[in-house]
Amino acid sequence: METQKENDADGGNKAKKQQTTTASGESAEITGMELLKSKTGGAYIPPAKLRLLQRDIKDKQSIEYQRIAWEALKKSINGLINKVNVSNIAIIVRELFKENVIRGKGLLARSMIQAQSASPTFTHVYAALVSVINSKFPQIGELIIKRLILQFRRGYRRNDKPICLSATRFLAHLVNQEVAHEVVALELLTLLLENTTNDSVEVAVGFLKECGMKLIELSPRGVHAIFERLRSILHEGNLDKRVQYMIEVMFAIRKDGFKDHPSKIDELDLIEESEQYTHLITLDEPVDPEDKLNVFRFDPDFEENEEKYKAIRKDILDDDGTDDDDEEEDEEEEDEEDEEDEEKEGAILDSTETNLIALRRTIYLTIQSSLDFEECAHKLLKLELKTDQIVELCHMIIDCCAQQRTYFKFFGLLAQRFCVLNQEYVEPFEVIFKNCYDTIHRFETNKLRNVSKLFAHLLFTDAIPWTVLSHIKLNEDDTTSSSRVFIKILFQELNAYMGTIKLNERIKDPTLQEAFEGLFPRDNPRNTRFAINFFTSIGLGALTDELREHLQNMPKTIPLPIVNATEIRSSSNSVSGDEKDGDESESASSSSESLSSPKHKKRKPKHESRSRSPDSKRLKRDKENHRKNEGRHQSKEKEKDKTKGREKHTERDDHRERDRNRHKHRKHSSERRKSSERRKSLERNDKHDKHRNRSRSRDRDSHSRRSSKSSSSRHRKHYH
The missing domain is CATH 1.25.40.180 (Serine Threonine Protein Phosphatase 5, Tetratricopeptide repeat)
Structure with a gap:
């Protein structure tokens, strides 16, 4: 310690001498070297x-x-x-x-x-x-x-x-x-x-x-x-x-x-x-x-030891020990290319989807830990997802929204933000909309409501194009109860966002007519009536005004063009009557000849031979053609009546089933009532019989007592 203090003192004195000396630069250099010779390093x-x-x-x-x-x-x-x-x-x-x-x-x-x-x-x-x-x-x-x-x-x-x-x-x-x-x-x-x-x-x-x-x-x-x-x-x-x-x-x-x-x-x-x-x-x-x-110690092998450490450093840091940035960048690029080649040669397929599960977990935790949609979008964009992972992000947004008890606008705003920021997110949401509609019957009621409200928000904000609605065909054959509920909630939400007037303007937009062909069909009157009734039942009948006009102005289907059908029927009936008379006369004559009985002999009328003319054959042919045409027309009408009657038949069956159940219930209740009344009447009769028997027994006892008294009195009189 004393030597260190002496060295410090010497260093301080030398530093003072260095500051005071204003000689040449060589003297200053010598002073600086002397400062470094001290054991502890000298002054600063x-x-x-x-x-x-x-x-x-x-x-x-x-x-x-x-x-x-x-x-x-x-x-x-x-x-x-x-x-x-x-x-x-x-x-x-x-x-x-x-x-x-x-x-x-x-x-x-x-x-x-x-x-x-x-x-x-x-x-x-x-x-x-x-x-x-x-x-x-x-x-x-x-x-x-x-x-x-x-x-x-x-x-x-x-x-x-x-x-x-x-x-x-x-x-x-x-x-x-x-x-x-x-x-x-x-x-x-x-x-x-x-x-x-x-x-x-x-x-x-x-x-x-x-x-x-x-x-x-x-x-x-x-x-x-x-x-x-x-x-x-x-x-x-x-x-x-x-x-x-x-x-x-x-x-x-x-x-x-x-x-x-x-x-x-x-x-x-x-x-x-x-x-x-x-x-x-x-x-x-x-x-x-x-x-x-x-402390410092002189190393006689300084350069050799430095070279050895450079080799060690190269192994540790994977570089050549130089500070040249260009060379480092070139080496990094070469390493990346080598890694890509190795990956292409020996690619390993992860069938367990571990990376996918980890990605879904990260997205879910990010969504749940965010206070608002802007913070969540910022965090998710920081993940720098690849193209194939973008689809998974869109699915996760839909799944998280569907899992909620009620619809949160947070998810709609989040999906809207991604669609606005990058067009790569629009196509996945369109595909998800179509897939959800095709499999909507598998959704629970809560999930169905949340998903339809989210897509309504995306349509209202134009985050996804309205052309996705062309996938929906609103008719009795192509829809189920779940899909109709989905359409109902979707349009009710759009009506709440936009209002009836703006929504009607959007539906009448000439550039979107192809998108609404399935929702407002005009190809078949039956489908048109179904669409009108559907939108009227959900409170959006104002959207079907043009559809009603189209249905009213639509040319009605007319049966086969038959002129003077009543006359042809009457003529055919008359001709058939004549033919029947002729047939009867012929049969009568044949029977008379075969039986040779005087009762069955009748003369042939004169006009019988006249009826066998070419006109009668033509009328017969027309009659047959008319019958065929009428049969075809009636078969078509029967098919229509059958389709209409099926619905009525189901309703009638329901009413009949209800009436049967009511009748059975009434019958059972009446039977129970009657059985209870019978039971009560029997109990009353039993009580009455018991009471009557008791009264009779009492009368008998009293009568026996009276008779015994009278006999005793008679006996006494006779004795006296």
């Missing part, structure tokens, strides 16, 4: 002046050049460690590896411990940085653990609680990162709880709070023993109330499973367990802090 030299000195010295084997390189290394390591945080730790690691950390491992360990003690809240960040460095250079991680153990021993002997707290906290996070072995943690806790004081218990509780989750994972029995010791200390009651309360809080944290004190966060889980080196250094083991690594 500005970076610009340090670079000038380094540029002037060209001999890398000289002590002056190595001293300047040492100072630059120290400043670079200190600056990088002071800048590290959770977000930039990967960048800082790469920058550190660009420096010769093997030469400056003492500087790195000292800077790391000093930075951690100055800002304990960033201890987990420094521990993660140490874990990354330890995976490549285990001797650096071992050196940091040794110095922390020595620091804890020194603080424990001096009863210096701040030093013990900072050292134990750093060790706890190194245990979490698996740089230090769990045996170190258990030994430290045992030592602190052996001779209990308020400070030792406080340090032990703080240490256990930081690494308790990891210790339970690695050594549950050891943690159980530590907590039993804390329980006994709490029952003894020799500590302050504040410390006792800390122990109780520790038990509560253990009960919650260290939920608020995780071993390491996901952002700092940088190294795989297989790549990590875990150091087992006990508290009683003699360790060497290697303080000589903190």
